[in-house]
Amino acid sequence: MKELFDELKKLKAKRIFIQYPEGLKTKIQEISSDLEKNGYQTVLCCEPTFGACDVRDFEAKRLKCDVVLHIAHTDFGVKSELPVIYLDYIFDVDPIPIIEKEYEKLSSYKNICVFTSLQYVESMKKVVDYLKKRSKQVFIGKTQKYDGQVLGCRIDAALKFAGKVDCFLYVGTGRFHPMGVCLATEKPVYSLDLEKQKIIDFQKEKMIYLKKKAWRDQELKDANVVGIAVSWKQGQNRIDEAFSLKEKLEKQGKKVYILAFDTASKSKTLGMKFDILINMLCPRMDDEDLL
Numbered sequence: 103m104k105e106l107f108d109e110l111k112k113l114k115a116k117r118i119f120i121q122y123p124e125g126l127k128t129k130i131q132e133i134s135s136d137l138e139k140n141g142y143q144t145v146l147c148c149e150p151t152f153g154a155c156d157v158r159d160f161e162a163k164r165l166k167c168d169v170v171l172h173i174a175h176t177d178f179g180v181k182s183e184l185p186v187i188y189l190d191y192i193f194d195v196d197p198i199p200i201i202e203k204e205y206e207k208l209s210s211y212k213n214i215c216v217f218t219s220l221q222y223v224e225s226m227k228k229v230v231d232y233l234k235k236r237s238k239q240v241f242i243g244k245t246q247k248y249d250g251q252v253l254g255c256r257i258d259a260a261l262k263f264a265g266k267v268d269c270f271l272y273v274g275t276g277r278f279h280p281m282g283v284c285l286a287t288e289k290p291v292y293s294l295d296l297e298k299q300k301i302i303d304f305q306k307e308k309m310i311y312l313k314k315k316a317w318r319d320q321e322l323k324d325a326n327v328v329g330i331a332v333s334w335k336q337g338q339n340r341i342d343e344a345f346s347l348k349e350k351l352e353k354q355g356k357k358v359y360i361l362a363f364d365t366a367s368k369s370k371t372l373g374m375k376f377d378i379l380i381n382m383l384c385p386r387m388d389d390e391d392l393l
């Protein structure tokens with residue numbers, strides 16, 4: 103927190119607009135109270151923030167805030183009319199009992215690329231040490247702030263080793279990051295899931311996804327009325343691509359609507375009629391969120 107207070111002092115900030123991931127909701131009041139005790143006013147953004155692609159400088163300005171505090175995300179390069187402070191939030195979860203229990207799943211691989219998301223960079227380091235001690239050749243890329251760190255839509259830190267490794271190992275929680283890598287490579291991808299306390303092989307998930315995708319592709323071919331979902335969030339804004347796609351689909355005889363969302367959900371299109379919706383928002387949105 104010291105670095106944060108130094109930065110706020112440097113910016114002469116008084117009122118702070120705070121964005122944070124859903125997973126930090128239980129802690130955010132505590133963080134806000136700490137800031138208030140130190141003389142700052144805070145406004146907690148209650149719209150979901152999935153990444154640093156979403157900087158709410160316009161909203162913050164309207165609420166007369168002078169700085170945006172983005173917690174648990176790293177700079178995505180989004181331009182902002184207000185200063186933005188990115189505050190790391192790193193969980194120190196011990197992965198060793200899990201890898202010890204599940205090591206057999208990795209034992210036959212010699213060259214392993216390990217990757218993670220921001221919150222788990224410390225846990226990843228412990229996994230890397232563990233694998234090195236077992237004479238594995240470990241590959242770790244760096245394209246974000248930390249070694250091995252990927253974003254859901256930026257997975258180069260892992261993919262750059264696709265030609266060199268025997269498998270990939272994600273350290274963290276959830277399916278989004280390992281699934282992204284799994285879809286982009288033929289090599290096996292595993293997730294050391296710190297919540298589920300096991301190592302998960304993503305091959306089966308990939309097969310299910312690809313079957314679903316083939317089904318959706320056919321649905322799109324047959325569709326008469328299509329919605330293309332876009333977002334006005336700065337780092338997700340693909341409006342030009344959406345209009346090009348609309349033109350292409352219209353040439354195939356379809357009726358196409360562009361739908362703009364802040365955060366997309368099924369309930370927001372209730373009453374409208376579409377044969378299919380195309381996601382041009384964050385790739386982490388599941389079909390189930392939209393359809």
Ligand code: SF4
Nearest residue numbers: 152153155254255384
């Ligand atoms: S577009 Fe999605 S995956 Fe990419 S940074 Fe934003 S929230 Fe994360």
